[in-house]
Amino acid sequence: MNVYAVLAIFKFEMSRMKRTIGQSVASPVISTVLYFVVFGSAIGSRITEVDGISYGAFIVPGLVMMSVLNQSIANASFGIYFPRFTGTIYEVLSAPISYIEILLGYVGAATFKALFLATLIIITAHFFVPMDIQHPYIMVLFLILTAITFSLFGFLIGIWADGFEQLQVIPLLIITPLAFLGGSFYSIKMLPPLWQKVSMLNPVVYLISGLRWSFYGKSDVSLEVSLWVIFTFLVVGILIIKYVFKKGYGFKQ
Amino acid sequence: MIKISNLNKVYAGGFQALKDINLNIKKGEIFALLGPNGAGKTTLISVICGINNATDGEILINGFNIIKDYRKTRSLIGLVPQELTTDAFETVWDTVNFTRGLFGLSPNHAYIEKILKSLSLWDKKNNKLMTLSGGMKRRVLIAKALSHEPRVLFLDEPTAGVDVELRKDMWSMVRKLQESGVTIILTTHYIEEAEEMADRIGVINNGEIILVENKDLLMQKLGSKNMSIDLRASLENIPMELNKFDLKLVLEGTRLIYTYNSKNEENKISEIFDVLNILKIPFADINTNQSSLEEIFVSLVK
Ligand SMILES: Nc1ncnc2c1ncn2[C@@H]1O[C@H](COP(=O)(O)OP(=O)(O)O)[C@@H](O)[C@H]1O
Numbered sequence: 160m161n162v163y164a165v166l167a168i169f170k171f172e173m174s175r176m177k178r179t180i181g182q183s184v185a186s187p188v189i190s191t192v193l194y195f196v197v198f199g200s201a202i203g204s205r206i207t208e209v210d211g212i213s214y215g216a217f218i219v220p221g222l223v224m225m226s227v228l229n230q231s232i233a234n235a236s237f238g239i240y241f242p243r244f245t246g247t248i249y250e251v252l253s254a255p256i257s258y259i260e261i262l263l264g265y266v267g268a269a270t271f272k273a274l275f276l277a278t279l280i281i282i283t284a285h286f287f288v289p290m291d292i293q294h295p296y297i298m299v300l301f302l303i304l305t306a307i308t309f310s311l312f313g314f315l316i317g318i319w320a321d322g323f324e325q326l327q328v329i330p331l332l333i334i335t336p337l338a339f340l341g342g343s344f345y346s347i348k349m350l351p352p353l354w355q356k357v358s359m360l361n362p363v364v365y366l367i368s369g370l371r372w373s374f375y376g377k378s379d380v381s382l383e384v385s386l387w388v389i390f391t392f393l394v395v396g397i398l399i400i401k402y403v404f405k406k407g408y409g410f411k412q
Numbered sequence: 413m414i415k416i417s418n419l420n421k422v423y424a425g426g427f428q429a430l431k432d433i434n435l436n437i438k439k440g441e442i443f444a445l446l447g448p449n450g451a452g453k454t455t456l457i458s459v460i461c462g463i464n465n466a467t468d469g470e471i472l473i474n475g476f477n478i479i480k481d482y483r484k485t486r487s488l489i490g491l492v493p494q495e496l497t498t499d500a501f502e503t504v505w506d507t508v509n510f511t512r513g514l515f516g517l518s519p520n521h522a523y524i525e526k527i528l529k530s531l532s533l534w535d536k537k538n539n540k541l542m543t544l545s546g547g548m549k550r551r552v553l554i555a556k557a558l559s560h561e562p563r564v565l566f567l568d569e570p571t572a573g574v575d576v577e578l579r580k581d582m583w584s585m586v587r588k589l590q591e592s593g594v595t596i597i598l599t600t601h602y603i604e605e606a607e608e609m610a611d612r613i614g615v616i617n618n619g620e621i622i623l624v625e626n627k628d629l630l631m632q633k634l635g636s637k638n639m640s641i642d643l644r645a646s647l648e649n650i651p652m653e654l655n656k657f658d659l660k661l662v663l664e665g666t667r668l669i670y671t672y673n674s675k676n677e678e679n680k681i682s683e684i685f686d687v688l689n690i691l692k693i694p695f696a697d698i699n700t701n702q703s704s705l706e707e708i709f710v711s712l713v714k
């Protein structure tokens with residue numbers, strides 16, 4: 160195991176993130192505040208409670224989950240795409256480092272940042288709504304699994320992408336709509352029966368639901384199902400990455 | 413040190429960039445890979461370093477296979493790429509230490525300091541890479557390649573777009589590295605450069621190694637040079653005193669051409685001038701030129 164190499168990549172990614180720290184921290188905090196103002200106050204004054212949880216508190220897990228999904232993908236994809244774009248990837252490819260170690264460095268860094276921002280959002284939310292997290296360990300487990308899984312997907316996007324637009328296509332066209340329709344702002348049970356069924360095809364529903372269970376002990380789908388879904392995603396992600404690496408796609412000619 | 417056997421490389425589009433390459437590079441030598449643009453020099457280096465995959469064939473470094481024992485072989489290699497690919501926002505200090513870490517070595521600030529000083533980069537160590545000139549970036553790439561104490565150093569067209577000073581620095585550094593036992597492979601399309609630096613020269617064209625030869629031998633065979641002496645007044649024929657030199661009289665007797673190809677014969681140049689002086693034959697201009705790489709290829713293919 161080339162630990163120094165993993166640390167070098169991790170540190171490199173961290174310093175990249177540090178350069179944009181103002182923006183990295185400000186944007187989730189500001190958007191969380193905005194969500195509370197718009198959804199929490201405006202809608203919350205009409206919908207006072209969902210599943211016995213105050214509306215403001217109800218939307219917190221969804222907000223956290225959306226941010227983890229977006230940040231994991233954005234950071235991991237950019238982290239590996241940029242050296243491909245500039246050509247500095249030659250160095251990583253010529254170093255005595257395995258694919259697992261490359262992954263640990265890039266995906267590890269993206270996961271770390273996503274978790275950091277998730278923490279920040281939970282802290283920000285605390286100023287707006289009273290929350291006590293009922294199952295903190297499950298919450299941490301869930302966030303870690305999600306962050307790793309979607310950082311892996313982000314990494315794949317970064318390998319696949321041929322231009323900066325493509326980096327944004329998947330988050331914009333897939334993740335954001337799925338997250339909005341995934342029960343961040345409403346309970347699936349509030350939908351008409353047909354849409355409830357359709358929603359069950361949306362994987363993000365399971366992620367948000369699982370995270371909400373860890374907060375309040377209540378959810379649209381059972382915790383086990385949610386855990387299975389995220390595990391399946393993780394395994395699928397790892398298998399795809401393994402295949403891509405074996406073939407050298409996106410890296411080597 | 414490096415043993416390449418039956419190496420082929422076909423790019424995804426179907427273009428065969430390397431054709432059945434067989435090449436041995438000896439420990440501690442300076443080997444020049446000489447070839448025109450597009451010959452396959454960079455491709456060959458990229459395959460050896462693990463940046464590109466070979467289509468088939470085998471490469472051993474110090475007896476280790478570059479695929480099976482990639483950790484061992486890659487640790488031995490430092491690469492200065494042809495293109496000036498650097499990060500933008502990183503500092504010189506960070507980027508050089510980054511490379512050392514990537515190659516699995518524990519931090520050694522004293523050693524990195526030594527490298528940066530030897531490349532006149534020390535006072536730039538906190539500068540961001542994007543603020544550096546091309547020459548400085550080239551120095552940074554060299555520092556990165558040396559940061560992990562490699563035993564084999566690849567320099568891919570190291571002097572392209574480089575000023576005289578850096579060129580001099582670079583060559584003296586290469587000599588020093590060679591003295592410490594480092595094997596050096598450089599690519600170039602300038603025959604002078606290969607001649608100046610290398611112990612052995614391999615000529616590559618269209619993805620094929622055409623020949624590998626000790627430099628001196630090759631230069632004798634191929635590197636013939638011409639010196640033309642423009643005379644102030646025309647001569648009817650070559651004076652007797654100059655007959656022992658292989659001279660030609662052209663342009664209606666106004667130009668003497670001396671053709672030579674070894675260092676040995678180069679010494680005769682001053683003799684020729686001595687004789688010209690004694691005979692009081694005034695001359696206006698002197699030019700030397702060397703058979704170009706293209707001419708060499710033509711003569712090789714013949
Ligand atoms: N990624 C690639 N895909 C297809 N052809 C390539 C690629 N890279 C280089 N080539 C081709 O391979 C040949 C050798 O290129 P290269 O190794 O860069 O030559 P050199 O370094 O000697 O100038 C050239 O004809 C070039 O066009």
Ligand SMILES: [Mg+2]
Nearest residue numbers: 453454455494
């Ligand atoms: Mg080249």
